[in-house]
Amino acid sequence: MMGARSPRAHPPLWGDPVVESDRDDFPDFFDSEQALFDVLDALAQASVDARDRRIVWPDGTRLSIEDTARRIHSQSGAPLEMVQSHVVGWLEMTYEPADLDEEQMEEFERLIELWITPYDDAL
16 A cells, blocks of 8 residues: 655755854754654655555565664664654654554554554654
């Protein structure tokens, strides 16, 4: 199953001279925002196997939350902890499986909640 969202282009923030002056005052905000954009872009075409607790990439690779975060981190350079936090957030609030009826969606949401609960304290 594929996510219902289409890919979006996000503005690159790292290295943008207009943004750099504000980065000095709010570095964590800008790093977190860029990490969020990196996660959203990387997972735009991904799907989720909630029963097996795997994020399924378009190339068929099935990765855990941690491995997904490491993959995005290695491609983007965004801080690993921030990337992982945004991957968990993507699972919890952004990803929407297509073509599920109400009962299936409730089961999907229950499985996602069980999957991400151990990360609650880390976020």
